[in-house]
Amino acid sequence: MNELENVGVAELKVSNNSVVMASFGMGSCVAVAMFDPLKKVGGLAHVMLPESRGKDKGRNPAKFADTAVEFLVDELVRKGARQKGIRCKIVGGSQMFEMPGSSGQDGDSEGKPKPKHIGARNVEAVKQALGGLGIPLVGEDTGGNYGRTVRFNTSTGELEISSIYHGRTVI
Amino acid sequence: MTGEKKGLPLTDLQIDALREAGNIGAGNAGIALSQMVKKKVDLSVPRATILPLASVPELVGGPETPVAGIYLKILGDCSGSILMLLERESAWSLAGLMVKGDLAGEDETLVKRSALRETGSILSGAYLNALGQLTNLFFKPSVPVFAMDMAGAIMDHVLVNLAASEDFVMVVETDFQVSGVKIRGHLVLFPDIGTLTIILERLGVPIE
Numbered sequence: 001m002n003e004l005e006n007v008g009v010a011e012l013k014v015s016n017n018s019v020v021m022a023s024f025g026m027g028s029c030v031a032v033a034m035f036d037p038l039k040k041v042g043g044l045a046h047v048m049l050p051e052s053r054g055k056d057k058g059r060n061p062a063k064f065a066d067t068a069v070e071f072l073v074d075e076l077v078r079k080g081a082r083q084k085g086i087r088c089k090i091v092g093g094s095q096m097f098e099m100p101g102s103s104g105q106d107g108d109s110e111g112k113p114k115p116k117h118i119g120a121r122n123v124e125a126v127k128q129a130l131g132g133l134g135i136p137l138v139g140e141d142t143g144g145n146y147g148r149t150v151r152f153n154t155s156t157g158e159l160e161i162s163s164i165y166h167g168r169t170v171i
Numbered sequence: 172m173t174g175e176k177k178g179l180p181l182t183d184l185q186i187d188a189l190r191e192a193g194n195i196g197a198g199n200a201g202i203a204l205s206q207m208v209k210k211k212v213d214l215s216v217p218r219a220t221i222l223p224l225a226s227v228p229e230l231v232g233g234p235e236t237p238v239a240g241i242y243l244k245i246l247g248d249c250s251g252s253i254l255m256l257l258e259r260e261s262a263w264s265l266a267g268l269m270v271k272g273d274l275a276g277e278d279e280t281l282v283k284r285s286a287l288r289e290t291g292s293i294l295s296g297a298y299l300n301a302l303g304q305l306t307n308l309f310f311k312p313s314v315p316v317f318a319m320d321m322a323g324a325i326m327d328h329v330l331v332n333l334a335a336s337e338d339f340v341m342v343v344e345t346d347f348q349v350s351g352v353k354i355r356g357h358l359v360l361f362p363d364i365g366t367l368t369i370i371l372e373r374l375g376v377p378i379e
Contacts, residue, residue, distance in 0.1 A: 008225025025234030025323020096328045097316035147324025
């Protein structure tokens with residue numbers, strides 16, 4: 001019954017059985033958990049970067065916020081979810097290190113003004129993609145400067161968050 | 172013939188060369204640490220492996236392991252990063268060796284964190300110096316940053332800076348141990364693809 005399925009960095013899993021999916025030790029990454037409460041289909045994506053910028057699209061959609069959201073919805077629908085019934089919760093997107101000055105590489109090559117840290121950009125990109133598909137965000141625990149582990153029950157949609165410094169919460 | 176994983180085909184000879192480079196870098200770092208704590212430091216044989224992103228945190232005991240991480244970006248002729256990780260208890264033991272006596276009202280945790288960051292910086296610098304001499308390249312370490320949290324969360328940060336277009340990363344990892352006290356840690360070098368190419372060329376085993 002309560003089998004734990006690990007969803008690692010840049011991975012994505014869906015299931016129509018009652019399983020608990022987990023992503024351990026997330027920093028700037030974002031866990032995107034979607035479920036259809038009626039059909040009891042759920043899935044988890046462990047997103048690493050905000051956007052695919054076209055490249056990589058076919059290769060690993062779970063890695064990027066924009067492609068992961070779309071791909072997760074498609075996979076859930078394939079497993080029997082109704083797109084209109086899908087709900088979403090997101091966790092993560094923290095900034096683990098206080099970067100001295102501008103860190104350069106996090107920035108955009110087009111020379112935009114000082115960019116937000118990658119975690120915040122991941123969260124933003126996920127929300128934007130959700131908005132585009134009309135998927136409601138029903139729970140969120142993002143930001144901060146600490147690591148999180150999530151355990152997601154695909155049939156109830158319950159999401160448990162644990163961390164070293166802030167204990168456990170359920171959303 | 173090739174590295175064990177797809178994505179980056181490296182020959183056994185190239186893997187050996189990277190391990191040797193890691194050995195020389197970590198050897199120098201070990202000497203520095205040994206001088207700082209006045210104790211013998213043992214090093215493991217380095218591992219040079221290509222790992223899928225999802226399994227990188229396994230290097231240090233799994234993504235939820237509480238660790239202290241000191242992270243530096245490599246600038247100069249090459250780019251990449253270097254990370255020193257200490258399991259939490261090891262980190263405090265090491266800090267205890269550095270910070271002794273009356274702190275005159277200073278916040279002990281703050282001082283110890285600062286000592287750890289400085290240690291990470293010195294060891295990474297020693298590592299990169301040796302690697303630079305070996306390859307005749309100039310590696311400039313960035314200002315170190317420090318965090319104490321889950322290993323996976325700290326790794327995220329490193330991977331994001333490396334893996335924008337790759338699903339695999341090259342890591343050269345060495346474990347070290349301070350004898351007589353329970354201090355164990357890891358030094359992990361993450362060269363990016365361009366750096367890997369240059370280093371292997373300088374070591375006489377270029378990527379074809």
